[in-house]
Amino acid sequence: METLRVKPEFLADIKRGYSLIHKDAVTNRHYLETEGELFEVVDQFNRFLGKAYYGIQNKGIGWILSTHEEEAIDQEFFNKKIAYALKQRDSFFNDSNTTAFRVFNGEGDGIGGLSIDYFDGYFMISWYSKGIYQFRDQIIASLDILTNYKAIYEKKRFDEQGTYVDQDDFVKGTPGVFPIIIRENGMKFAVDLNDGAMTGIFLDQRDVRKAIYDTYGKDTNTLNTFSYTGAFSVAAVLGGARETTSVDLAKRSLAKTIEQFSVNGIDYEAQDIKVMDVFNYFKFAQKHDMKFDLVVLDPPSFARSKKLTFSTAKDYPMLLEEAISVTAKNGIIVASTNNASFGMKKFKTFIDKAFKDTNTKYKIVETFGLPKDFKVNRDFPEFNYLKVCFIQKLK
Template sequence: MTTSRGSRELVLPGSLAAHLAAGHPWIYRDHVPRNFDAPSGSWVKVRSGAWAGVALWDRTSPIALRVFARSAVPDEAFVERRLVDAWELRAPLREQGVTAFRVVYGEGDGLPGVVVDYYAGHCVLVTYADSLDVLVAPLTKALMRTVGARSVLRRRGPGDVQVLAGEAPSRELVIEEHGGMRLLVDVFAGQKTGLFLDHRENRRFIGEQAHGKDVLNLFAYTGGFSVAAALGGARSVVSVDGAAPASEASVANFRLNGLRAFPHEAVTRDAFEYLEEAARSGRDFDLVISDPPSFAKSRAQLKAAEKAYRRLTALGLAVTRPGGLYAAASCTSQVSPEAFRQVLADACRKQRVRLQIVHDIGQPLDHPVLAAHPEGRYLKFVVGRVLPQD
């Protein structure tokens, strides 16, 4: 890991000092003097008022500088220390027999812009800016040495995966979550790095609530919530996803868990269309789970996202039986927890029901958030009992 370019220095407006001293790791491009330039991946010593730190420069990202340290330019030993700290934080998961979790959650683990997910010994590395290429080699070494990884893969997108070290896993990699639930993972072509690891604890919660219930899982992907509900004693489960491969994977996950004979219906259809048809036909459920993709990747999309969440929630509430549970998730940091609850309240008003919130949670242990970096908090998972208005 080269640090030969770490001598560059940059003075920023003093107005940023308190923000940076509190631990916020981002410096946006509009705060950088226009005449400053350096190759992406350059370490820069930054000053703002009395605050000083070391940041990684990126020529193209809206986040021009990511702060990594307060004094010394990061080296391989620095990267390994960060990884050791992150690995120790996840010890409780390993002790519980969980074999899939996020090893590095970027800013929350002191490695801004970097994600590493762990699947039964195989590590999938994702970076979110060109400048972070400088960290790939030291991270790979540290993962093989510290974590004892069977392989390290770098993923740039579905189908774009490079094996950096070790032997790549098969496309039918099996991982285990709480209670012995097993899921198939395709780290090469699946969404994200293969599985939505941030919902692991929420899948367990749904399993605990599902006994004797008819369950609808919207945007089901490979059926994680569906399998958890079935293992928890649900009476029946319907999994709805717009992609046929995802529906096929949900069926395979039921078989993997010995649920071949369970009354599970995998439906390949747009979730909004399915809900509209279910309402027209009078079909309803005791437990409805709605985990849509991000409706807002930028603040400019916020209003449209809130409108989509309101419509989706209203449709979901319409097919939830009185006294049943509605579980709503949002995976965008653009919508705050408070704004998300307001969206739910707006939908309840439209459907003339009350939502009695019984469970409201953010991210799990392996997705830590810095107190000074609220942008790191993106996941909302709210479960409420649907009650008639008085």
């Protein structure tokens, strides 16, 4: 096992439990050859810090798995990590009203680069580097030992071009007949675990959908932008919205949104579903002086259309200005981003800039991060990537 020395400026975070090894954190990275190989990290005095695996993921070259020098990274290690994570989700497994949730959340549960989601009897494993994928057999064996399941599916999210690897996602068990219908706080959603990178629902937005369902959707005319499969629109309708408009550029969003409405017994023909560029829709709404009581903004971190390249880190204030122009007085804007490159404090500066630039007063009435099944290390908020603000437009 190779030994890599951590530079002094990175020591404090690692000693506090920061498990990602930054590419600039070690002095002798060239010793590593094959993703998946284990190595030890030490300080400048050769004092042991942890055992890690080599796996290239974004700005990191690996993750610390254990800070105990005598602990072996073997089948028992993976069994213990996954067993503890499953135990912490007992309340979810025992809730018949919510049958889809995250059972293992990467570094928050002790193994960076790995996530495992549960969909009513089906597990979906996501691998975020070639390195963690080398432990595939042990991790699947842990699920065999610790759980009963219908089937296991997987997503490889580590190809060199940064795009999803086309594959058959079925691993073992009895293949599902998709879509399956999962429940979430009483709502129903159609899910397909063997249809490319997406499943049909983003589980990290569960609390936000619940807030719309419980409180913010009632008696509203709702605009759901970057709507994907229309899950926020479903929450709004079931929460008492008068009408919804779902807008997404992807052609498949039409059929997927119709499907989500239909499994909830909603007449999709009574809802407006637009397959078009969101910014073009804003222009259309402004031209016709349309106003919405609830506007949902949940854009991808980066998107490109024929006329526009959009980045949340750069363009979110501009997106908010468009939303402000079509939001009714006292209406609510749900501003959301999953961009991990900035935190909630920075995100709120985007909000403040947009409202000041449009000479509009506002109040942030509620904020959300990741739900509790998406376990994160509280000392390092960058891992709590989800930032959602419910903003009331005052005047």
